[in-house]
Amino acid sequence: MKLVYEGKTKNVYELEDGNFLLQFKDDVTGEDGVFDPGANTVGLTIEGAGQTGLRLTKYFFELLQEKGIPTHYVSANVQENTMIVKPAKQFGKGLEVICRYRAVGSFYRRYGAYAEEGQPLDGFVEVTLKDDERQDPPISEDALVMLGILTNEEYKQLTGLAEKIGRIVKDALSEKGIELYDIKFEFGKVGENGDITLIDEISGGNMRAYKNGRYIEPLELGRLLLNGE
Ligand SMILES: Nc1ncnc2c1ncn2[C@@H]1O[C@H](COP(=O)(O)OP(=O)(O)O)[C@@H](O)[C@H]1O
Ligand SMILES: [Mg+2]
Numbered sequence: 001m002k003l004v005y006e007g008k009t010k011n012v013y014e015l016e017d018g019n020f021l022l023q024f025k026d027d028v029t030g031e032d033g034v035f036d037p038g039a040n041t042v043g044l045t046i047e048g049a050g051q052t053g054l055r056l057t058k059y060f061f062e063l064l065q066e067k068g069i070p071t072h073y074v075s076a077n078v079q080e081n082t083m084i085v086k087p088a089k090q091f092g093k094g095l096e097v098i099c100r101y102r103a104v105g106s107f108y109r110r111y112g113a114y115a116e117e118g119q120p121l122d123g124f125v126e127v128t129l130k131d132d133e134r135q136d137p138p139i140s141e142d143a144l145v146m147l148g149i150l151t152n153e154e155y156k157q158l159t160g161l162a163e164k165i166g167r168i169v170k171d172a173l174s175e176k177g178i179e180l181y182d183i184k185f186e187f188g189k190v191g192e193n194g195d196i197t198l199i200d201e202i203s204g205g206n207m208r209a210y211k212n213g214r215y216i217e218p219l220e221l222g223r224l225l226l227n228g229e
Contacts, residue, residue: 100181
């Protein structure tokens, strides 16, 4: 097993059969010991964060599979905090696609002159570059195409998929009385045809979820959603 990438919250290994293995760590993003799903640095370590992140990811990726949405998911081993996935090629050095249902986080920081904090946003989709050094800058469709990162057709597919997946996650949370404010996805190109596919993870670490107006921490999200699983 060869370590190919050491990320902030996961390590990535290449397996002999060509698949990748994601090892979930207890490190979470944030600053000065405070968790923040939008941060680009490891802020703290929470015991159990890796396992809860993996269990939530397994739960959501299996739900997406049932709904016929293509993902990189192959299998998960909850005892070992690992997940086997199909290897993906990134768009450029990686993109993040954010679906927003309320004006919070970086959206509100940028557009606060025009938006009320917490204002409903109806699944607004936004793409950012994965670039920690430059604080993951938002990027337009025109700029993505001009810089050769993707085509117009790929942009349409990517944002359409994000919207659809965001809706599925939002509805799943809603069944437990939890409201999704925003969520971040990653996509890559998988297989010989380079099919645009959801990769990475879906967990409390990349969304903001609230219950009765109170923010739900990643571990609590696990307890609320995975009860009995
Ligand atoms: N199927 C996949 N193929 C290739 N890379 C992937 C796949 N799924 C996730 N990744 C990448 O693996 C890394 C996971 O580790 P993570 O700690 O989340 O990294 P980061 O610090 O970049 O967020 C991410 O860079 C993500 O883009
Ligand atoms: Mg990550």
